[in-house]
Amino acid sequence: xxxxxxxxxxxxxxxxxxxxxxxxxxxxxxxxxxxxxxxxxxxxxxxxxxxxxxxxxxxxxxxxxxxxxxxxxxxxxxxxxxxxxxxxxxxxxxxxxxxxxxxxxxxxxxxxxxxxxxxxxxxxxxxxxxxxxxxxxxxxxxxxxxxxxxxxxxxxxxxxxxxxxxxxxxxxxxxxxxxxxxxxxxxxxxxxxxxxxxxxxxxxxxxxxxxxxxxxxxxxxxxxxxxxxxxxxxxxxxxxxxxxxxxxxxxxxxxxxxxxxxxxxxxxxxxxxxxxxxxxxxxxxxxxxxxxxxxxxxxxxxxxxxxxxxxxxxxxxxxxxxxxxxxxxxxxxxxxxxxxxxxxxxxxxxxxxxxxxxxxxxxxxxxxxxxxxxxxxxxxxxxxxxxxxxxxxxxxxxxxxxxxxxxxxxxxxxxxxxxxxxxxxxxxxxxxxxxxxxxxxxxxxxxxxxxxxxxxxxxxxxxxxxxxxxxxxxxxxxxxxxxxxxxxxxxxxxxxxxxxxxxxxxxxxxxxxxxxxxxxxxxxxxxxxxxxxxxxxxxxxxxxxxxxxxxxxxxxxxxxxxxxxxxxxxxxx
Amino acid sequence: xxxxxxxxxxxxxxxxxxxxxxxxxxxxxxxxxxxxxxxxxxxxxxxxxxxxxxxxxxxxxxxxxxxxxxxxxxxxxxxxxxxxxxxxxxxxxxxxxxxxxxxxxxxxxxxxxxxxxxxxxxxxxxxxxxxxxxxxxxxxxxxxxxxxxxxxxxxxxxxxxxxxxxxxxxxxxxxxxxxxxxxxxxxxxxxxxxxxxxxxxxxxxxxxxxxxxxxxxxxxxxxxxxxxxxxxxxxxxxxxxxxxxxxxxxxxxxxxxxxxxxxxxxxxxxxxxxxxxxxxxxxxxxxxxxxxxxxxxxxxxxxxxxxxxxxxxxxxxxxxxxxxxxxxxxxxxxxxxxxxxxxxxxxxxxxxxxxxxxxxxxxxxxx
Numbered sequence: 001x002x003x004x005x006x007x008x009x010x011x012x013x014x015x016x017x018x019x020x021x022x023x024x025x026x027x028x029x030x031x032x033x034x035x036x037x038x039x040x041x042x043x044x045x046x047x048x049x050x051x052x053x054x055x056x057x058x059x060x061x062x063x064x065x066x067x068x069x070x071x072x073x074x075x076x077x078x079x080x081x082x083x084x085x086x087x088x089x090x091x092x093x094x095x096x097x098x099x100x101x102x103x104x105x106x107x108x109x110x111x112x113x114x115x116x117x118x119x120x121x122x123x124x125x126x127x128x129x130x131x132x133x134x135x136x137x138x139x140x141x142x143x144x145x146x147x148x149x150x151x152x153x154x155x156x157x158x159x160x161x162x163x164x165x166x167x168x169x170x171x172x173x174x175x176x177x178x179x180x181x182x183x184x185x186x187x188x189x190x191x192x193x194x195x196x197x198x199x200x201x202x203x204x205x206x207x208x209x210x211x212x213x214x215x216x217x218x219x220x221x222x223x224x225x226x227x228x229x230x231x232x233x234x235x236x237x238x239x240x241x242x243x244x245x246x247x248x249x250x251x252x253x254x255x256x257x258x259x260x261x262x263x264x265x266x267x268x269x270x271x272x273x274x275x276x277x278x279x280x281x282x283x284x285x286x287x288x289x290x291x292x293x294x295x296x297x298x299x300x301x302x303x304x305x306x307x308x309x310x311x312x313x314x315x316x317x318x319x320x321x322x323x324x325x326x327x328x329x330x331x332x333x334x335x336x337x338x339x340x341x342x343x344x345x346x347x348x349x350x351x352x353x354x355x356x357x358x359x360x361x362x363x364x365x366x367x368x369x370x371x372x373x374x375x376x377x378x379x380x381x382x383x384x385x386x387x388x389x390x391x392x393x394x395x396x397x398x399x400x401x402x403x404x405x406x407x408x409x410x411x412x413x414x415x416x417x418x419x420x421x422x423x424x425x426x427x428x429x430x431x432x433x434x435x436x437x438x439x440x441x442x443x444x445x446x447x448x449x450x451x452x453x454x455x456x457x458x459x460x461x462x463x464x465x466x467x468x469x470x471x472x473x474x475x476x477x478x479x480x481x482x483x484x485x486x487x488x489x490x491x492x493x494x495x496x497x498x499x500x501x502x503x504x505x506x507x508x509x510x511x512x513x514x515x516x517x518x519x520x521x522x523x524x525x526x527x528x529x530x531x532x533x534x535x536x537x538x539x540x541x542x543x544x545x546x547x548x549x550x551x552x553x554x555x556x557x558x559x560x561x562x563x564x565x566x567x568x569x570x571x572x573x
Numbered sequence: 574x575x576x577x578x579x580x581x582x583x584x585x586x587x588x589x590x591x592x593x594x595x596x597x598x599x600x601x602x603x604x605x606x607x608x609x610x611x612x613x614x615x616x617x618x619x620x621x622x623x624x625x626x627x628x629x630x631x632x633x634x635x636x637x638x639x640x641x642x643x644x645x646x647x648x649x650x651x652x653x654x655x656x657x658x659x660x661x662x663x664x665x666x667x668x669x670x671x672x673x674x675x676x677x678x679x680x681x682x683x684x685x686x687x688x689x690x691x692x693x694x695x696x697x698x699x700x701x702x703x704x705x706x707x708x709x710x711x712x713x714x715x716x717x718x719x720x721x722x723x724x725x726x727x728x729x730x731x732x733x734x735x736x737x738x739x740x741x742x743x744x745x746x747x748x749x750x751x752x753x754x755x756x757x758x759x760x761x762x763x764x765x766x767x768x769x770x771x772x773x774x775x776x777x778x779x780x781x782x783x784x785x786x787x788x789x790x791x792x793x794x795x796x797x798x799x800x801x802x803x804x805x806x807x808x809x810x811x812x813x814x815x816x817x818x819x820x821x822x823x824x825x826x827x828x829x830x831x832x833x834x835x836x837x838x839x840x841x842x843x844x845x846x847x848x849x850x851x852x853x854x855x856x857x858x859x860x861x862x863x864x865x866x867x868x869x870x871x872x873x874x875x876x877x878x879x880x881x882x883x884x885x886x887x888x889x890x891x892x893x894x895x896x897x898x899x900x901x902x903x904x905x906x907x908x909x910x911x912x913x914x915x916x917x918x919x920x921x922x923x924x925x926x927x928x929x930x931x932x933x934x935x936x937x938x939x940x
Binding site for chain 1 (some may be wrong): 866869870874875878879882885897898899900901908910911912913914916917919920921922923924926927928929931932
């Protein structure tokens, strides 16, 4: 079998796809796996022995030609696209896993004539559809990060539904890389026996950067307590960030900006005690080579989804009403501040001491964590990465919603219930919260379940209307009759959209269905009606599952407290 | 009121076309803030002031507004432009259009209408009325408006009306000698300070006409006075040269041939455009190339170039030849989602989507 994995986003995303690729390799040991990546992801793919071949996708040249709006350059863009499609065709792929949801990726895969696609794709009628439970979850999650509890790696893994849990990222470091790393560190006075602490000051966006001055103060503390050597990592363009660092901590860190390739960076991290980092590709490299990470989750970062995929990492986050949104909905830039170097120092000490949860309060000593949340990563019984709060904090409604989505998506992705794992997750999570008020909690449970039930009802109405329309069109009903049914369906679309706006907890489900509906185009009305019915059916099933998991969560968390909710088992999944 | 309306209309058309560069020609119906608004859209602006700055002082308000300012007077304006803060400027004279300004064969009727010893086409400025009054003993024909001198009335053709380009090329061809005199409202003959070479110099040369011109400053940069364009300083010298060349038709033809060759080589509007683009790109090249330079061709233009690509060739054959070969032009011929696509059509659909997505993404990042 010839498999193509399309991951045309960033370097970090390519790393987060590696567990899925490993799962595919385990499932299909004789398969040839090719990845389609942007240039920045090439080196990640090349350091992964699960991958047999790499195709680099470079749309920059094509875009430059198109942007010029010049006839000759349009022809050149056409030539580049045609050539690229020929490259894909030559791969003779049997199946492609599309790890993005862009229309262009679906078009490329279609033009390449790949017969089976998992993920966003164009169906035989050139309609945009999202096939597969994993891709549906991925799409709904990335647009509603605040309600997502699953790491992208776990979502990607379920693109291949039969796959086993793969609890690690893949990046292979060679002895040559290690030798180069040692030589580079030696140049900066860092010996092989020294405790090395790395810091990543940069990030793709200012909002995602913990202040460099704070890194400087932290570096002072680490050096004083652990006699550690500090190395600042990053690309050459990030070097100016070190100026603010140097004002606070002059001369105590080795500046390695732009001095290492990605493999040498990986080798440096492999021998480091800890990486203190913003949300970056470096963080994923660290997770891949076993370097524990202290993640400064600031701005619109949502570490639950994009954090390091490894056990024994810590994420720090200022407690606030709303957590990271999508990249296009940036949050309050003030969210960069609030976490003090003392908090990061506690996390660093905790990680360097081996991440024993029982010792958290010993390392934090008298440090005030009143408005700061600290989470530790581990793999749950369900095989997915979880982040457990190290400090008890109030249980909020949004915590309930996230837990419900986690349980719902995992069952949806697996296609089967595993309530033991669900119970294990909820039990562990409950240790991170203050005592739950049963009365308030019961209200949340019944309200949230009612919201999902009402959404399921709306979807059911839509499914029945669409079915009616498809049947009528098959019987050559009048145009007037068909128009009336279409108008009714449009009204249901609008009702569902408004429902999602009003009931935030339902938004991930609504937005997925809305996206599928909006991209449903074509000229055959009967096929459109059938596709519409399927969309509504899926929405109903997902909403019913969420309602069930709401009752389940309420029951588990309040046991043996009185829970008035009786959990009706859904008939789906 | 009218200027405001025209200004808005012009701005709207330019914005719609969304060029990388907009060159405004003198007397275009736009207000000074026109350039500012274009600049806000990332459009590089230039102004070609094809006027005599001494007679038209509005250059002072216009020049600082534009990224590049071109004028036609090589020396006298440079310091003044620097003084008002116009940092990018250059002299680019007017020129000729070989498709419009070319030799024509006169039939008998034309010969009767345009044939003469001395011809002139232009407005009857004061100095021209005076000078041509001294040439009434020749077979003289004058075209254009504002010829008021009583002694010239019998020489004025076409009822003191404007003439068109068709007339100009026949005038240039019909006159054995085309007399050129740069305009002055204050002088009675040659204005020895004049330095704005007029378009007629280049146009008559391109038409293959023989001409004698007054000694406009800078003219010798464009034509060699000895072999391509004889010049005169005053009426007396002009008459002397007229007599000389009327008696020597071969010499006239040889000079006119050389002048035409020079005009077509160095003084076409293509050449002028190239000079302006070189200057602008030399300074604002990165800004312009960032937004791209366009060649607009039709589907018909492209068909021959894609013969060896069967899928693309077949696709283009099905589209009207006059359709612009751009994504916008092809848009109506590219299927939507839910419709079936041919191979080439699918690639264009992909390119359209890719451009649209990238532009949306870039816009969101910029905002």
